[in-house]
Amino acid sequence: MADSGQNTSRDEKNRQIVAALRETFGRLTEQLRPETEPATIYHPGLQFEGAPGAPTSEGE
Amino acid sequence: MTVREIGRVLRKRQISCTELIQQTLSEIKTREKFNSFITITEDEALREAAERDNELARGVDRGPFHGVPIAYKDLFYTRGVRTTGGSLIFRDFVPEHDATVVHKLKAAGAISLGKTNLHELAYGITSKNPHYGFVLNPLDVSRIAGGSSGGSAALIAAGFIPMSPGTDTGGSIRVPASYCGVVGLKPTYGRVSRYGVLPLAFTLDHVGPLGSCIEDCALAMNEIAGRDCKDVSSANVPVPDFNRDPPQNLHGMRIGVPKNFFFDSVDPEIEGAVRQSIVEMGRLGASVADITIPDLEQANVAARITQLPEVAALYVHHDNPSMFGADVWALIEQGKMIAGHEYVNAQRIRTLFRREFDALWDEIDILAAPTTPLAAPRLEETTVQIRGVSENTRMASTRLVRAINFLGEPALSMPCGKTSSGLPIGLQLISAPFTEPKLLRAARVLERALG
Secondary structure (H helix, E strand, C coil): CHHHHHHHHHHHHHHHHHHHHHHHHHHHHCCCCCCCCCCCCCCHHHHCCCCCCCCCCCCC | CCHHHHHHHHHCCCCCHHHHHHHHHHHHHHHCCCCCEEEECHHHHHHHHHHHHHHHHCCCCCCCCCCCEEEEECCECECCECCCCCCCCCCCCCCCCCCHHHHHHHHCCCEEEEEECCCHHHCCCCCEECCCEECEECCEEEEECCCCCHHHHHHHHCCCCCEEEEEECCCCCHHHHHHHCCEEEECCCCCECCCCECCCCCCCCEEEEEECCHHHHHHHHHHHECCCCCCCCCCCCCCCCCCCCCCCCCCCCEEEEECCCCCCCCCHHHHHHHHHHHHHHHHCCCEEEEECCCCHHHHHHHHHHHHHHHHHHHHCCCCCHHHCCHHHHHHHHHHHCCCHHHHHHHHHHHHHHHHHHHHHHHHCCEEEEECCCCCCCECCCCEEEECCEEEEHHHHHHCCCHHHHHHCCCEEEEEEEECCCCCEEEEEEEECCCCHHHHHHHHHHHHHHHC
């Protein structure tokens, strides 16, 4: 029972941490709309290989 | 000694590779009290040293790392040598092949002394590993070495080895470099292969060197950088010489000093040393300008939304918390709570930030800032005080570095002074994607000036 109580407490703490993060993130995503860019996600691995604005040389 | 200094004494036959490795291992046995290693591979190291000696005798020289002792963070696959990831779940994992970086450094003649201790699964910045011991800071053993590449940084700071490859998902190269007073370079995303490296978060993980000086990192980059068809995130871009001679000054270099974010909440001693270094860069001929940068506090939030589920995805099938440290298990559990739409929107936000930073690099060459807002915390400190405000140690330590992983830009940490209590202070220099040569050359000019 003690273990179960500890787990519940840990779960609750995790939920609180994520809830706080989610609240901040929610405000941040308000700028995102379906009709606005970016509609596409660039994977970072592809970001530098032909994605718009990506460098094609050493960029020195 | 640095890589170059070791190479000099080996080639002058002042000491053989075998003698150097024997001497280093002997010193580690008597002086190493920091829990830096998880596994020491003495027999293998001595066998390789004998081979390197035979080669030098025959006139075969593999280059700057020929016979140089190094050690791998225990996240890199090493054929026939267990690779624990600092965890219980991989405690008996013995890879059948080497990571690409290990393969390249072996071919360059470097001699591995073993596998270094780290924060469990590289998921944290204290390196207070519950399974293999806490990595202590060799400059003050009452303090953390930082992490997750803590063992690597500690070994370099203590002078046992000049270079160690590490990984950086949210500051894991730069934070321990800052806390231990060594150099750490997180290259551009895609610059160095991650093949054969235990993953943490696949869009944030970077492999790069920690070294005793800028040149050690530059020499390491010459060996490990480049396209790898075994790693789909590996970028197909030309590989330059990372160790070209630095200029005498910084004329023509545009240094940006952030007006927002980086200096908002930093220990006064840290801020003073970093700003003094920036003044020095100006004295060396760089044009220094205060600039407003995109809000990296927001980028940090999106980076956490990205990292939590990426890591949870790897360990979702593990259901026994007793196999993990409490901090790591909590983060995995939190990762399972992030919704799919939140992860996707974090990537859309990443695209916005990438565009803003691409524009920033039209104005400046290098962004100069602190690496960490404080010097190495004490082992028992789970919270720290910065300008009178209490902050979680992990969050404080990663606050100024995490967003750079989200963006993918190259960034290095180099020592730029000490606090009144003698702890090292890290200066962080950040530049545009794939401009590591410029970053390293500027850092070498400053390193020379700072002495």
